[in-house]
Structure formats: structure tokens, C-alpha cells
Amino acid sequence: MFNLSPKNDTVTMAIFAIAVLAMPLWLAPIGASYPDLLQKFAIFGIFAVGYNILFGLTGYLSFGHAAFLGVGSYAAVWSFKLVTMNVLPAVLFGTLIGGVFAALIGFVSLRRSGIYFSILTLAFAQMSYNLAYSVLTPITNGETGLQLTQQDPRIIDSLFVAAGEGLPSTNLFGLKMSGYPGFYFCAVLLIIAFFISLRIFRSPFGLKLLAIKSNQVRMNYTGFNTRPYMLIAFVVSGMYAGLAGSLLAVTDPLAGAERMQWTASGEVVLMTILGGAGTLVGPLLGAGIIKYFENIFSAYNDQLLHQMLAFLPDGMEGAVVALLGLFVGEGWHLTLGIIFMAIVIFLPGGLMEGIRRIGGMIQKRGGGKKPEQTGGVMRPTEQEG
Amino acid sequence: MDAILLQVLNGLDKGGAYALIALGLTLVFGTLGVVNFAHGAVFMIGAFCAVTLQKVLTISMKVRDKSVTFFEAYKETPYLEVWFGEWGTMMIDYVVILSILLAIPVMLLVGLVMERGLIRFFYKRPHAEQILVTFGLAIVLQEIIKSFFGANPIPVAAPEIVSGSANVGAWFGLGDALVYPWWRLIYLASSLIVIGLVFSFLQFTTYGMVVRAGMEDRETVGLLGINIQKRFTIVFGMAAVVAGLAGVMYTPILPPDYHMGMDFLVLSFVVVVVGGMGSLPGAVAAGFLLGILQSFASMNEVKQIIPGIDQIIIYLVAVIILLVRPRGLMGRKGVMET
Amino acid sequence: MNDTVLKVADVHKSFGGLHALRDVNLDIEQSKTHAIIGPNGAGKSTLLNVCVGRIEPDNGSVTFDGETLTGKKPHEINQVGVARVFQTPEIFPELTLMQNVMIPALAKRDGSFKFNAFRILQGENDIRDEAEHILEDLDLIDQRDSEAGSLSRGDKRRLELAMCLVQHPRLLLLDEPTAGMSRHDTNRTIDLLKRIKERGMTKVIIEHDMHVVFSLADRITVLAQGTVIAEGTPDEVRGNPQVQEAYLGGAHI
Numbered sequence: 005m006f007n008l009s010p011k012n013d014t015v016t017m018a019i020f021a022i023a024v025l026a027m028p029l030w031l032a033p034i035g036a037s038y039p040d041l042l043q044k045f046a047i048f049g050i051f052a053v054g055y056n057i058l059f060g061l062t063g064y065l066s067f068g069h070a071a072f073l074g075v076g077s078y079a080a081v082w083s084f085k086l087v088t089m090n091v092l093p094a095v096l097f098g099t100l101i102g103g104v105f106a107a108l109i110g111f112v113s114l115r116r117s118g119i120y121f122s123i124l125t126l127a128f129a130q131m132s133y134n135l136a137y138s139v140l141t142p143i144t145n146g147e148t149g150l151q152l153t154q155q156d157p158r159i160i161d162s163l164f165v166a167a168g169e170g171l172p173s174t175n176l177f178g179l180k181m182s183g184y185p186g187f188y189f190c191a192v193l194l195i196i197a198f199f200i201s202l203r204i205f206r207s208p209f210g211l212k213l214l215a216i217k218s219n220q221v222r223m224n225y226t227g228f229n230t231r232p233y234m235l236i237a238f239v240v241s242g243m244y245a246g247l248a249g250s251l252l253a254v255t256d257p258l259a260g261a262e263r264m265q266w267t268a269s270g271e272v273v274l275m276t277i278l279g280g281a282g283t284l285v286g287p288l289l290g291a292g293i294i295k296y297f298e299n300i301f302s303a304y305n306d307q308l309l310h311q312m313l314a315f316l317p318d319g320m321e322g323a324v325v326a327l328l329g330l331f332v333g334e335g336w337h338l339t340l341g342i343i344f345m346a347i348v349i350f351l352p353g354g355l356m357e358g359i360r361r362i363g364g365m366i367q368k369r370g371g372g373k374k375p376e377q378t379g380g381v382m383r384p385t386e387q388e389g
Numbered sequence: 390m391d392a393i394l395l396q397v398l399n400g401l402d403k404g405g406a407y408a409l410i411a412l413g414l415t416l417v418f419g420t421l422g423v424v425n426f427a428h429g430a431v432f433m434i435g436a437f438c439a440v441t442l443q444k445v446l447t448i449s450m451k452v453r454d455k456s457v458t459f460f461e462a463y464k465e466t467p468y469l470e471v472w473f474g475e476w477g478t479m480m481i482d483y484v485v486i487l488s489i490l491l492a493i494p495v496m497l498l499v500g501l502v503m504e505r506g507l508i509r510f511f512y513k514r515p516h517a518e519q520i521l522v523t524f525g526l527a528i529v530l531q532e533i534i535k536s537f538f539g540a541n542p543i544p545v546a547a548p549e550i551v552s553g554s555a556n557v558g559a560w561f562g563l564g565d566a567l568v569y570p571w572w573r574l575i576y577l578a579s580s581l582i583v584i585g586l587v588f589s590f591l592q593f594t595t596y597g598m599v600v601r602a603g604m605e606d607r608e609t610v611g612l613l614g615i616n617i618q619k620r621f622t623i624v625f626g627m628a629a630v631v632a633g634l635a636g637v638m639y640t641p642i643l644p645p646d647y648h649m650g651m652d653f654l655v656l657s658f659v660v661v662v663v664g665g666m667g668s669l670p671g672a673v674a675a676g677f678l679l680g681i682l683q684s685f686a687s688m689n690e691v692k693q694i695i696p697g698i699d700q701i702i703i704y705l706v707a708v709i710i711l712l713v714r715p716r717g718l719m720g721r722k723g724v725m726e727t
Numbered sequence: 728m729n730d731t732v733l734k735v736a737d738v739h740k741s742f743g744g745l746h747a748l749r750d751v752n753l754d755i756e757q758s759k760t761h762a763i764i765g766p767n768g769a770g771k772s773t774l775l776n777v778c779v780g781r782i783e784p785d786n787g788s789v790t791f792d793g794e795t796l797t798g799k800k801p802h803e804i805n806q807v808g809v810a811r812v813f814q815t816p817e818i819f820p821e822l823t824l825m826q827n828v829m830i831p832a833l834a835k836r837d838g839s840f841k842f843n844a845f846r847i848l849q850g851e852n853d854i855r856d857e858a859e860h861i862l863e864d865l866d867l868i869d870q871r872d873s874e875a876g877s878l879s880r881g882d883k884r885r886l887e888l889a890m891c892l893v894q895h896p897r898l899l900l901l902d903e904p905t906a907g908m909s910r911h912d913t914n915r916t917i918d919l920l921k922r923i924k925e926r927g928m929t930k931v932i933i934e935h936d937m938h939v940v941f942s943l944a945d946r947i948t949v950l951a952q953g954t955v956i957a958e959g960t961p962d963e964v965r966g967n968p969q970v971q972e973a974y975l976g977g978a979h980i
Contacts, residue, residue, distance in 0.1 A: 013847075065517045115712055119424055119516050119783060123662050124711055127704040130655055134704075139697030208833050209844035211822075213829045218819035223778065226890065227805035227834035232908060266655065270524055277521060330536050338536065341528030345871065348522040349510070 013202060021195045025338065028184070028224060036296055039183045040255075044295045044379045046190035047251045052275040052287035054244020056203055058126065058237050059273070060282035063217035064117070067269045068125030071132040072242040074264030076249025078136075081150045081259045088160040089172045090182050091189065092255045095247060102246015103239050105132075110238035114231060116377040129266050136261035149260030152344060175256050188254045193251065198288070202238070205284055213237055214282075228295070245272075274344050280354030289355055294340070303337055304332035390556060391567045396684045402573040402642065405580030406432075406682020409635035410657035411664065411672040412587060413628030419604040420621045422536065423508055424516050426523035428652025430530040431499065431629050436645035437534055437634025438495055439488035446481050452656035467470035473697050485641060492637045493630055500629025504622050527651065535647035547572040572641050579638055583631060586671055590627075591669070597715050599626055603665065659707040665720020675718055679703050730757040731900055732929050738768075738777055738787035747773040748784070749953045755898075758927045760920070762940045771933045772814070774950070775900055778931075780804045791898060802839045808895035814903050816883040818890065820876030824867055827875045827886055828858040828893050835894045861893045865919065881912040885919070892923065896921035899923070901932045905939050914959050917942050941965075 023030075031037040036045075055069055076098035083094040113124040144150055152171050161172070174181040177355065204210045205238040216223050216230050221228050253259055260287055262268070271294070279290030309325045309332070316324060333340045351358050414428050452471060469477030480487065485679040505524065509518045546552070551571035558567030591597035603617045636645070643649065660679055664671030685691060686702040699703075710717060735753035739746075748770045755761045763771050776782040778789055780801045789796040796804050803809075810831075819827050832854045835842065862868040865885050870878065875886055879928040884904065891899055905921070913936065920943055924930070934940050940947065940961070947964040949957040957967045964970055 015457060061555065064516070065520065111714065112708065118717060119520070119666075120711055120715065122517075122520065122663065123658055124708060126655060127659060127707050131701040131704045134700035135697050138700045139750045203847075204844045206847050206849070208837070208846055208848050208854075209842060211826060211830065211848055212833065214822060215819050215826075218821045219817055221829075222817040222819060224801040225805055225811050225813075226831045227802050227839055227894070229800070229802045229839040230838045234841075267528075269650065270528075273521065273524075294860075315504060326439055330533075335532060335536055338527060338532035341525050344525035345507075345522055349507075352514075352518055356818075 013206065017195075018203065020198060024191045024195055024198075024280020025188070027191070028187070030112070034296075036299070039187050041295065041299050042184075042187040043190050043251075043255045044299075046187065046194045047248050047255070047293055048272075048275065048291040049194050049288045050190075050251070051245055051248035051272050052279070052291040053194075053197055053201050054248070055245070055272045056241075056276050056281060056283075056287040057213075058241035059276055061205070061213035061217060062234060062237050062285070064114075064234065064238070065122045065265055065273070066113075066125040066238070066241075067122050067273070068113075068129035069107070069132035069241065069245050069272055070266065070268035071129040071264045072102040072106055072134065072245035073249040073268070073272075074132070074259070075105045076246030076262065077259035077263055078150055078249075079246070079251045080253035081152070082143075083158040084152060084158075084174060084253070084257050085150075086159060089174050090160075091174050091176050094174070095250045096256060098250025098253070099243050099247040102249065102267060103243040105246070107235070108241045110235050110242065114234045114238060126266055129264060129269055133261055133264040135280050136264060144259070144261060146261070149258050151258045157253045163240070164270040174257055181254050182200060184253055189254070190251050193247065197247065198284075202284060209233070209236075211370055274340070275353055277352075277353070278347050279344065281357030283337075283354070285358040286354050286356040293355075297339070298336055301336040302334075304328075306333070392688070394557075395567055395569070396563070396688060397681055398569050398573070398577075399687075400681030400684035402576045402580075402680070403678060403683065404677035405577050406635050406676075407637055407652065407657055407680055408673045408676025409580055409583060410632050411660040411676050412584065412655055413632045414657055415664065415667055415669060415672040416587075416628050417625055417704035418661070419669070420506065420600060421504075421512060423511060424519045424523070425508070426520055426654065426658075427503070427526040427530065428523075428632055429657065430527040430634040430651075431489045431496070431503075431650070432538060432632040432639075433531060433534065433645065433647065433650030435492055435496055435633030436640050436649065437538065437636075438492040438633065439637045440538060440543050440645060441479075442488045442513055443484045443543075446484055446487075455490055457496045461489060465563045482546075484544045484703040485545060485637065488637045488640075489634060491648050494634045496594055496630045496633030497626045500626035501622065501634070503629070508625065509622075522669070527654070531647045531650055535652060538647065540647060542646040545640040547575075547641035551575060574602050576642060580635070583634055587627070587631060588669070596620065596623075611666055634695040643691055659703055661717075662706050663710045663717055665717030668717065668719040671719030679706065682706060731755065732757045732792055733778070733788045733931070735774070735778070735792070736788050737787065738774070738784045740773055740777065740782065740784045740786075750787070751950070751953070752849070753948060755931055755956075756946070758929055759945040760924055760930045760932065760954070762932045762934055762944035762947045763950060764934065764937075764940055764947060768951040768952075770953040771950055772902060773953075774913075775811070775902055775933060778804075778900060779809060782958050803833055805894075805896075806839055807836070807841075808897035809900065810891035810894055810898070811900040812884070812887050812902060812904055814906060816880075816887040817869055818875045818883055818887050819873065819975070822874050822875060824861045824862060824875055824878075824886060825858055825871045828861055828889050829854050832857050832893045853884050857893055861889045866887045881908055881915075884908070884916070888919070891957075896928065898929045898931070901930065903933055903935060905934065907938055912921060913939065 024046070025041055028037045031042070036042070051069075055066075058064055060067060069134060075332055079101035080094040080098040083097045087093055087371075109125065109128045113121055113128065114267055137146055154171065158172075176185070176189060180186050204213075211225075212228060212233055215228075216233060249259075249263065252263070275290035275294050276287045277290070278286075278293060279288065280286030306325055306329050309328055310321065313321050313324055329335065347354065353360075410428060410432050413427060413431070416680075417423055417425050440572070445465045445724045446469055449465040450471060452466040454462040454464045467477065467481060469480055471477070473480070483501050503526070507522065511522060554568040555574055556567075557569045557574075561567075591601055599617070600620055603621065656679075657676075660675045661672055664673070664675030664677065682702055683699065687699040692699055728930065731754040733753070733755035735751055735755075738748050740748040740750045751770070751774060753774075763772050763774065775780060777784050780796065780799050780803070782796060787797075791804075791807055791809060794807055796807070796809070799807075800875075819859065822830075828846075829851075836854065858869070859868065862871055865888065867882065867886060867889060870882070878886060888904070901920075904963065905916050918928070918938055920932075924943070930943075931939070931941065944961055947957075947959065947961055949964060949967075949970050950954055957964055957970045959967070965966065
């Protein structure tokens, strides 16, 4: 992936930008082109792209990134409550707070590596989650979740407009951030986020991060102080998570602690792995696929299945519906778990590796570009010793 | 004094559960070198063994209620009571105890299937991939349970005879203020027995000796011509049984639901890390220690001084331990520090 | 001996009850190749580890060109100009050879930390040139785009050497650079190390193979049970009866 020239990158970015902005068009045939879902694609795309900067490049498996997402959401909602319904401050604030949290947690967690790092991040995320539900209720509003109210001060807004009837909506200088405008706002941020990630991947800094994943001992003896590199990667990915969290609040101004649970962290890991950790587009692909299928699968219920399978003989229909019923609707998580296992077992490099393999099979004569480095999860380096 | 003793007791039963789960985690890690995120799900499956048995035993038929004479009234009566009368009622009452008998073979089977069917393919794969695949497995297992039993907790009662509380205070001459549920005492005692059994198995049998040797130095034991792999498979099954028993016995204390495994898993992992990866005594000690710490942190007096401490105490201890003494309380140096 | 570049003074290290190093003194001269030999468990690797900051000595100090190395972290020691080749090659197996060599070149240029996330690697011509040059020098240029992990054992060692040389270190520490190599590869490595010698780099070699030692070394230090039992030119050491006794079991070299 370092073989592409900067000129190609401009083209990549242009294609990417067009593809993202045109999503409402080309996703229409598969029934995914309505604003709510498109917003989710963009938001979780940002989350996964950011997570990939940490996990894909350095191989450090964090189980705590949902905490930064949650913190970003809270920060954004507070910005709506206290300052203004304009989304720009909210997004900036969310990103910043995500970064600050990541800096604190990263500073401590990065003292350890391997599974200890994973458990430290997990412990911090659980702590944040538990606290959000209990003592921090004044800030997080506990189980109900943080919501806008009529009585919120909104200092800046109140200078210009008198509070109207009902709750105000989030806006970008007057443009309401729901529906398609909301999507385009997220999409633009996704494009920026992707661009930054692309530049990091292409930079000497990115190469050094990859080298840390490959062999940290050698990095130290090569004269690098790996700690600040790791911390920056961690903070950057935390900021991406904070941004994603604040965008969740932009499109729907409420924030709950369940966003911080460690299973939510597991979801972003899953997105990244599914698409292909360490590849540029993979995580986006993973986020899109998971959100798409979550949406489709959870919409199905037994009744719908019965309608669809009405052509089958009665007894068989019942059996098939019962079986399929396990995997759709409420059972969507089961499907998710199975996909997750299948990917880790058969295709640890994710879908991007699959695509590459297929591509390799097609043009077997070679002569094409050299394969990129394996996008897989931490290749075993310890096997040989 | 009473209050302190009560908190210690409170902590011990939870600690017992942590210790039993952590024991299996660390045993599997030490022998197979696998980080098993699905171990919590195994605990949960154990608990659902009891739920299942309860459901089976209480399958009912409608029986004419003879106490109602004005019209024909029916009430649901379990077949067991219809067939066996008092004996049937007693069987239902003792469902938790019976579940233990059921759980041992079932959990052994679950463990063996897991190991042979999935885990063994991951011995040589990086830890991150082990974590991820077992994490996926945990999701799958808990979702399966959820689709069968629903999302709500299902209470399972302890046998009537031990449903009350023991006057623990009187035993120690501390007055009547200190009472403690019988079942929790039983839970504590049986965790100690199970822990004792595991340790004596490892300590006094040749089989256990080979396993311990394998934990120390796998390659050498392999060179001796002993099929260490096969023994490790059994160890995995044993870990599953231990976690399963912990689950069965825990049902009267906490009605099981599908995500209890995940909740306990995170804590048990913390316990393993605090105790020291791969250290069996460490896991047990840390399990009880953290259980007790948690119950002290839940005291109102403590919560008033440091609000929220009860929510985070275990994690906080883990963070401090990992930073100050990375190998945990009793772990060997450098395990898994890659 | 004014031109001592690496000075090991009274270094003592014990692990538990085992004394790995007892008051070791060592002076390594500028531009010389200094071999450290000794039977297994003599403390050679420990000594090397003390020099690169992997192990902290209980006592004593290591100074390099007037700068104290003891207590410094590995990356700081590297930045001073000390590079190390390991017994089992420490390379970046998933990265290409070019990347493997560019990384140390970046370390030399950027220092131990630099946040250059917005530069484009492709545009770092100086680094690329340097990396290509060194790969050419070590006959690895044909494989520049292959994954380092796929190299043969001998090639991995040469790659690791390239990674050290690209930094133009002032001192190069080599831990058994030819262990497990075929005769052919060993000779090739000897030639290579001789060539570097001509460039005036100071080298410390730990080696078992006497053929390698006597072909390369200007001076030899013999360690046994954590103490220096002899030091001198190859001829002096060869003739030293104490060395023959302790190390060679009385046999003549």
C-alpha cells in the first residue's frame, strides 16, 4: 500500500469522495438509501477507520473504544444543552473530549502490551460504563440517557432567538441536521477522516506504526521510543471515536451509557476485522456491511417470514420460519457472532484479503502489483524462537 | 466487628464464583496457551442446566382441584407430583442439587466439543485471534440461550430446607445481628470443595502431575513421549465442568439470564490478571480477595466517602496491579508480555 | 590507549545467586574489531545486553565515547550510535526489505520520536536512496519488494546487518553473526564484515566459531564464569595457557 504514488492518492480520494457522496444513489437498489441508515454508514465508518489506525497499524487490540464513542456523545449533547444547537461546536467538543479521554486511558494502558493491554482497556471501559450508570448520573442522566430539555440554557442560541415551542433541532447555521443534510454532514466528515487516515498510512509515521506491530523489540533497538508513537495512534483513534459519538448525537440528540459497553467495543473490532484490519477501505466496508445487515436482519420478524415463505407447504413453512427466526430480528446478534467467528477462522485478513485472493487467482500469471502486506491481525512473530 | 465479618462473608460467596471461573481460565491458559473469552458463556450454560432441569421437572398437567367443590377447577400440577406424590415434590425442591449431577456430564461434553471443534485450531494462532474467535463464540452461545429462554432472568429456588438464614453470629459468639443465608454458606463451602478437588487432582495424581509439568515446560514434557495434547483436552473439559458447577450453584443467588456469562467473564479475567496469568493459587486468592474488596466497597459508609467506588473497585485494583506488578500477585514473570 | 571508544568498568551482574558477570573491565578501541569469546554461560551475551541497555548491571558502568550508557534505554543507546545484531535475527518479518531498511534510516534522521504523519513516505528520496544503496551493498536489492519473513536464514541475518549499517553506527555489536550458517554463508559474512572494517567502524563480536574470530578480530577478550581471564591480540590469546585450560580444555587451537 506504500507503492501508490501521491498522484494516485488524489485520484483515490476523488473516487472515494464521489462514492461516499453518491451513496444515496448507488445504495438505492439494495434498499439502503434512506437517511437514517446512510448516516449510520458514515458514522460507524468513521469509528472503524479510526479504530483501524490503532489496531490495523500497531496491532494493539483495544476493547475500550466504545468508551470514547460514548464520551463523544455525552460531550456533544452537553454542547447542545449549554451552548448552541449548532453542530460544529458539538462535533469539535466531542472529538476533543474523546481525544482527552483516550490520552488519559492510553497513557496508562500502553504501559503494557499484548493481552494485558486489551484487559486494561476493557477495565477502563467498564469503569466508565459503570460510573456513567451510577455516580455520574448528574452528567449522564443514568439509565434514561442524556436528553435535551426545554429548560436548557443554550447560551449562544438564546442571544439570537427566543426559545420556541418544543425542542429545538440540531442544525448547521440554520440547516437542520436530520435526514439527508445530516447524512451529507457526516459524509463530509467521513471523507476528511478517511483522508487523514490515508495520509497516516502513507507517511513515515504510519510505517513506523506498522513496524511496531511487526517487531517492537527491533524498533527499540533501532532507536525509536515506541511509547509516544503508540500514544498518538491511540489518541487519534480515540478522537475518531469521539467524533463518531458526537455525530450520533448530531443525528439524534441523546446519549446513553449502553454505547459504552464493552460489547459495543467488540462491534467496532468486528467491523475492522470483517473488512480487513490494516487495510484502508476494509474497515469502512466492514462497518457498512454490519450496519446494513443489522438493519435488514433485525427488521424481519416471524410474521414477515411467514409471508415470504407462504409458498412452502404448511408444515415445512413452520419449520423453516422457526429456523430462520433464530437468525433474524432479535436473533441478529447470533448471526453477527457466527459471521465474526467465521471471519476469524477462515479469513483473518478480512474481506479485503478475500478480494485480494480472488484477484490473485484471476490474474494468476502475475506481473501485477506486488501484494500489500498481510492485513491480518498480528501475524505470529513469536513462532520461530 | 459484625459488619466487617458480614462483608467478608458477603464477599466470599461472590469471590467463590470468581475464583471458580478464574481457575478454569487460568488453567486453560496455562496448559493450552489459549485466552478463552467464551469461558463466561460456559459458566452461563452451567446455570442454564439448572434452569432446564427445573423446566423439565415441572412439566405439568391439569389436575382436578378437589378443594374446590362448587365447580370443576383445575390446577397445574407437575407430572412428577402426580406420579410420585411427595417424592416428586421433593425432587422439584432439590432441583439445584440434581442439576449438579446433570451438569457434570453436560459441561464435560460442552468443554470437549468446544476444544476439539474450535479451540484446538487456535493453539498456534496469535492471542488476538484467540480472543476474537472465543469472543464470537461467546456471543453465539449467549444468543442461542437467549433465543430459547428469553432475555429475562429465570429464578431457580434453593431447596426449602436451606432457604432460611444461618445465625452465623451466634457461632462466633457475636450476638444475633449477624445472619447469613444458608445457601450462600453452602455455595462458599462447595466452591472450596471444588477448588480443593482441582488442586488435589493436580497435586496427587500422576495425570495432574503431567499437566502441571506441561504448564511449566510444554516442550520437554512433549519430548518425553507423553501425549500432552490429549491430557490438555481433558483439562479443558475439567475447566468447563468447574465453571459449569459454579454456574449451577449460583442460580439461587442470582437468577440466571443470558448475559450473566459476559458480566462474570470480564470480572474473572480481571481476577486472573490480578492473580497472575497461569497461576492457579493466584486465581483463587485473587478471586476471594476481589470478592471481599467489592463487598466492602459496597458498604454505605465507604460509598459515602468515595461515591461510586463499589462500581469500579475491581477494575481499579486491576489497573493498579497491572501497572505496579505486571505479572500479578503470584504470576511468573514475562508470561504473555509480547 | 587514548582512543578507547567503549569502556566497560567494573560491571557486575548476578541473577539470583548466579554471578553472570564479576567486575568485568573492557576497553574497546576505536575502529577495531574486538571479539569476545568464552564457553557457554561465560556471560558474553549478558555483557552485550548490558551494553545495549537490555539488562541493567548491579554495579559498574558502561561508557561510550564519554557518555554513560548504563541506565539508558535501548532506543537512547541506539541514538548515541550503537547498533546491535541479534543472535536470532530481529527484523520486521511482515514488511518488505525496503521498508525494513528504511525504518532504521528514518530513526537515524528523525531521532527517537517524530510525528511526521503528514509527509509522504514515497517522497522521502534521501531515505529511499540510502536504503537502496545499502541493499545493493549487501546483495539484497533483487528482493527489495519481498516480505522479509520469506528470506532464508542467512539472508535474514544479512538484512539485519543492513538495518544496522544503514544507520552508520559508530559501534556495532554482533551476537554470533554466523551461528547456524553454512560454511559458504559464513565466509560470505566474514568478507562482508571485513569490508565494513575498512570503513573504520568499531565492532564487538561474540562468536563461537574460531575461524571467524581469528579472521576478523584485532583483539580478543576471553570470558569464563563471568570474569575476564585473558585479553590481547589473537596471537597472544592463542598462546595463553590459561585460556587453553579454561576454554579449550587444554587442546591447542
